[in-house]
Amino acid sequence: MSILDMLILAEKASAAKHMAKAFGGTSGTVAGKTYKIVHAHGHLMEFKDPEKMVKTDAEKERYSSWSDMKTMPWNQADFSWAKTYAKSYNSYTKKSKSTRDDVNAIKSEAANADAILIATDNDPSGEGDLLGWEIVNAIKWNKPVYRIRFADETPKSLNQAMHSMVEITDQFKQGEYLKSDARSKWDFLSMQLTRISTYAARQAGYRVKVINQGRLKSVIVLKIWQQQQLIDQYVKTPYYEAKFKDPAGHIFARSLKDDEQKRTARFATEKDGQAEVDKYTKSPVTNIKRQHKTQAPGALIDLAKLGSILAKQGFNSKEVLATYQKMYEAEIVSYPRTEDKKITQEQFNELLPVVDAIAQVVGANQQLLTHRTLRSKHRATEAAHGANRPGVKVPSSLESLSKYGPSAQAIYRTLALNYLAILGEDYQFDRVTAELELYPDFKTGFNVPVQLNYKAIFDDTDSDDESNSVSDVVGPEAEPFVYQGANPKPTRPSADWIGKFLEKHNIGTGATRLGVQAQLTSGKNAFIKDQKGFYTLTQPGTIAAVLVRDSWIGSPNITKQLFDHMDEVGKLNESPAIVVNSATRVIEHDLPIILKNSRELTQFVGKQVKATKKYAAKPKTKGQLTNGKAVEFSSTWGGHKFTEGEIQQLLAGQVISFAAKSKAGKAYTASGMLKEQTYKGKKFWGFKADFGKK
């Protein structure tokens, strides 16, 4: 006899905490059901390695290969799609640990319940459904499963959700689960492109570790590479154009809308420009208009934007993510991994009593914080977490935050000022416009600040605005002059620029966008070098990019297509198998392209190669053991190449001896036999010397 009607499964600790608050405890009665709340921390399960999802020895060999391109594309029907406990990484202890204990803890609580309720936020990608079902399947649950979804974690929303729970016991009829499961399989299959790229780079003679490719990674490195090409190919082409200037320095110019207009107004030489200018005379300024305008504070920032602001101050994304996480756990800042850029009225109200204290800590002028209502442009009707902002717990000082990490003070200051700006009044300015009496096509326009208001707290505009120092006195006359301009230089790749690109194409999520950039910019095998937010590709990064030129995986369109099909799966209009199969179409298409691109690598990375030595995969010998088992092993050892006779002896399980060389170059006689060995947790067959008998 069960003790509980319902085991409520939350996605993470903070959600479980909010539910406990909403329902009156970690266990009790809600909506007429007895319950207990447990929580995961994200995905607790993940796919096993490819070679561990297949049955036969031949399949295991096929799916272990990094060097035989004939083994790809993989046949996904060979896979069991079995999952194993994920390794969770703790940034405090810098240790990774299996989620086995977490799953078992949930399992033992479930033993007391009649049903499990998957309770995660209303994420249209279905990720909450997937991680819920992963746990339900892992504990071999065979009783009813229910589902609630909620837009935010306020008691009101959570209690409402409890009154509209639905039964979803058949997971294969649940669109959200099916679509997200298909997405995860698609992404998993895309790992073939990493093996293909690694192989292709080595074949081309590059001593590389792993050349990672995927929907995010490939798009990011290729985009940076293409932009770098544009910059390298950029030729500054000056042009000379007639403009006018008044005594205060205001420029009067024509607005050149298309290329045709630009061609007729701009000249290639200064001489021709001067000839054009000579056609004009000094002109009185007329039609001066002064219009009063206002501008409300901009949007609140998300994590990617915060990362790019701090990058300019010299903090790297990896450190910012880790420090932010620690500050979130201390409740000093709000939940990090959100895509929300607005907040709900409740979230606004919650913070209102402490805004003066926050202002004091960051040194903002409290007298500017007069707009104590939430503007509609910042208000969301639903937001699970709300935009990144300070928490209700206010630190005693900025200095006290240093214990969370090097960027802690900068994170808090930036978040706080950005948030406090929405409590400032609108920026007030005069828009002044004027034109020339003799040549009315020549116009000027500029803004004169009247009251900075919110901009005095946090200025969100890029600095390419008109200078504030221009005088607001226009005219009375303006004289023609030769203006020298040039075609614009392509933007330098930066964290901000990549963030906007990914967001525009809907690639990755708020959490993964910054995470992947952190991954690509750190470690020994980094693909991107980050210099105060500006990106350049390292040598392996350049190799990764060149290999995916003209490929599908390097195109933002592949994610769009994947998501479009996922939506159809979600509506049960399309079979998940079609989505998963489309990954195989990508491998078929991209494999020959990557191999072809590898032949052009020297053209782009040739000069940067440190080790010019050709580097090829070690030659392997295939054969059969006396028990019939097929094995593959290196055909050389210690500088010695096994003879045909030695290979037969090794396969027969015999001990052989030969002249070998140590790494230091010392000659000795090696004796040993063929053995199954383990390297970094992976099993392989190879010659094993018996040093005891040497």
Place this chain on the structure above:
DNA sequence: GCAAGGTC
């Protein structure tokens, strides 16, 4: 040694 998606 591999992906992207959650999480700490």
